[in-house]
Amino acid sequence: MEAFLAGMATLTDPLILGMILAGTVLGIVVGALPGISGSTTIALLLPLTIGVSPIAALAFMGSIYCAANFGGSITAILVNAPGDPSASATAIEGYRLAERGQAGLALGMAAVASAIGGIFSVVMLIFAAPLLARAAYSFGPPEYFALAVFGLSMCAAIGGDGRVKNLMTAALGVLLATVGIDLTSGVERYSFGIMELSDGINFVPVLIGLFAVSEMLDQSTRRAEEPKLITMDAAKLPTLADFRKCARAIGLGSVIGAFIGALPALGATTAALVGYNETQRWSKHKHEFGHGALEGVAGPESANNAAVGGSMVPTLALGIPGSATTAIILAGLIVQGVRPGPHLFNEQPVLLYAVFASMLAANLLYLVLGLGMAKLFARISLIPPTILWPAVFVLSIIGAYGPNQSMGDVVIMLVAGGVGFLFRRHGFSPAPLIMGLVLGGMLEEALKQSMIIFDQNPLGFAQRPIALLLLAVTLAGLLGPMLLRMLRMMRPQKEAV
Amino acid sequence: MRMLPDRACAAAMAAVAVLAFAATYGFDEVPPGLAQGLGAAEFPRLVCLVLLGLAALLFLGAAPRNPPPRVPATGWATMALAVGFLPLMMVVGMLPAMLVFLVAMGWLWGERRWGVLLGSAIGLVAGIWIVFVRLFALSLPGGWLGERLFS
Numbered sequence A: 001m002e003a004f005l006a007g008m009a010t011l012t013d014p015l016i017l018g019m020i021l022a023g024t025v026l027g028i029v030v031g032a033l034p035g036i037s038g039s040t041t042i043a044l045l046l047p048l049t050i051g052v053s054p055i056a057a058l059a060f061m062g063s064i065y066c067a068a069n070f071g072g073s074i075t076a077i078l079v080n081a082p083g084d085p086s087a088s089a090t091a092i093e094g095y096r097l098a099e100r101g102q103a104g105l106a107l108g109m110a111a112v113a114s115a116i117g118g119i120f121s122v123v124m125l126i127f128a129a130p131l132l133a134r135a136a137y138s139f140g141p142p143e144y145f146a147l148a149v150f151g152l153s154m155c156a157a158i159g160g161d162g163r164v165k166n167l168m169t170a171a172l173g174v175l176l177a178t179v180g181i182d183l184t185s186g187v188e189r190y191s192f193g194i195m196e197l198s199d200g201i202n203f204v205p206v207l208i209g210l211f212a213v214s215e216m217l218d219q220s221t222r223r224a225e226e227p228k229l230i231t232m233d234a235a236k237l238p239t240l241a242d243f244r245k246c247a248r249a250i251g252l253g254s255v256i257g258a259f260i261g262a263l264p265a266l267g268a269t270t271a272a273l274v275g276y277n278e279t280q281r282w283s284k285h286k287h288e289f290g291h292g293a294l295e296g297v298a299g300p301e302s303a304n305n306a307a308v309g310g311s312m313v314p315t316l317a318l319g320i321p322g323s324a325t326t327a328i329i330l331a332g333l334i335v336q337g338v339r340p341g342p343h344l345f346n347e348q349p350v351l352l353y354a355v356f357a358s359m360l361a362a363n364l365l366y367l368v369l370g371l372g373m374a375k376l377f378a379r380i381s382l383i384p385p386t387i388l389w390p391a392v393f394v395l396s397i398i399g400a401y402g403p404n405q406s407m408g409d410v411v412i413m414l415v416a417g418g419v420g421f422l423f424r425r426h427g428f429s430p431a432p433l434i435m436g437l438v439l440g441g442m443l444e445e446a447l448k449q450s451m452i453i454f455d456q457n458p459l460g461f462a463q464r465p466i467a468l469l470l471l472a473v474t475l476a477g478l479l480g481p482m483l484l485r486m487l488r489m490m491r492p493q494k495e496a497v
Numbered sequence B: 001m002r003m004l005p006d007r008a009c010a011a012a013m014a015a016v017a018v019l020a021f022a023a024t025y026g027f028d029e030v031p032p033g034l035a036q037g038l039g040a041a042e043f044p045r046l047v048c049l050v051l052l053g054l055a056a057l058l059f060l061g062a063a064p065r066n067p068p069p070r071v072p073a074t075g076w077a078t079m080a081l082a083v084g085f086l087p088l089m090m091v092v093g094m095l096p097a098m099l100v101f102l103v104a105m106g107w108l109w110g111e112r113r114w115g116v117l118l119g120s121a122i123g124l125v126a127g128i129w130i131v132f133v134r135l136f137a138l139s140l141p142g143g144w145l146g147e148r149l150f151s
Helices: A002-012 A014-032 A038-049 A054-079 A085-099 A103-136 A141-157 A163-177 A203-220 A240-262 A268-282 A295-318 A324-335 A349-382 A385-401 A407-425 A431-453 A458-463 A465-496 B005-026 B042-061 B073-092 B094-108 B114-135 B143-150
Strands: none
Touching (some): A002 A349, A014 A349, A038 A054, A054 A085, A054 A203, A054 A295, A054 A349, A103 A349, A141 A431, A163 B005, A203 A385, A295 A324, A295 A349, A385 A407, A385 B073, A385 B094, A385 B114, A407 B073, A431 B042, B005 B042, B073 B094, B073 B143, B094 B114, B094 B143
């Protein structure tokens, strides 16, 4: 308790508060810029943290990490270009709301859901870190494989015209994830002698192409239509009734995000996509999904921010990063002379609680900043399309080029834009492709490792209860609706007889 | 008789799956010492088979629906501008190509106020230069012309 209070007391230090404020503002800005993610910013600014105390350095990095996830939702909602990959699920419904002139509603909900998800995960981190870490690490390759299959099966419910189309797009994403050098054998796959493809397909340019560029191309085909007049209603914020409607989505997203974040390698992007799926599955307003469902913003936003706290669990408790950003934070900790691991909870509890306190403060701060600036951000949707969409394309180019400074990524983004445009015209949702691309690598690796563990006998999965349960739920989820439909079709026939 | 749109999509996806499956036979051979369990080709083949199965399901379950509307001239011109951005960038560099693109696409989409077009384009390119080049030290391609002028 003493350590907890001492950690919280660090928030009274003006330097720490200043670092949190700077980190939060910077996080929102870089999160909103496509191509500059929170991890890139922390990596770029890591040398600046060497001169300050470990607590101040961690407060700064933690604040950027927390706020960048929220920042990513701003451009996702306004122009369908997720500033951060974790905001891709937010774009599905958020952009539809902005199109209807309700950008303020979506932005306000994103700010509140993000803050609640973030605060929930930090509270979980404080009270349940050792427990969560133990649960996460009872997962071996078979469980990861089953979890990835389960995640992909949930794509069936994401937008688009049908379950088969969604699963097909997800499978295409998994196939794309196999492009490049196979890490176990060193064999090049589908690179066709193109050097840029040897390292595999980076999902950032694919994401930008599928969402932002395809949207621009789609807009270009509708130039002859009467332009939709977006009124200043765009700047209206959500009401108490809206929050009440989304309470279940926020709760569900927070729990899912905190758990998925705690699993190594599954970060905020996966948490947001699973959060979106589950929100839709448990929603009482399923018909709104795909047309601008506010719950579809609340669910993934609370999930991706809850994953931030969750991913700090393995980073701090075991010294194993839960995501790319926490890997950089881990490096920052080591630079500061702090060695994360189970002993950290005994040796430096004040430092740990100071980190938790600064993350709590960052979440509260971006709630205030996000709500305060939502009206201002929402006005972006009032910019004429003749100026807005060319600007989105130019920012997409920078977003695709930025992370690896590769022209190959720009080409991939343009191709993905063309594919995304075709998808839209034929009722395919782009989100399952992203999920397949994100989970594909883990799926293959986990399957290969599992088969080695089971001595190449696939029945070995039957000996792992968690994996078996996940696979059974997946099968039930995929075949259940089909069986129900068949039963419904048989019933009238029986009545007729 | 025209094929149902969903059947055409299913056929296209099946073609992708078949081509990707066939391409796995072009992968390099793994030395026998490393060839344990699932190799480099098995997983992609498995995914191709799943994709093929789903394409068959879509083909069989395809219901009649309206084909997507024709792409108007502005749509084709926008695509041409987007694709043309790359060769233009290789010649004049990324920032000047962005400036040209912003003005050209704004004009194509119906903006006729040159002050607004030029002002917004110059403002955005300047903003990109400040944030990405000056602040984040991103080195943007200078293009053939940029290399001639500044190297």
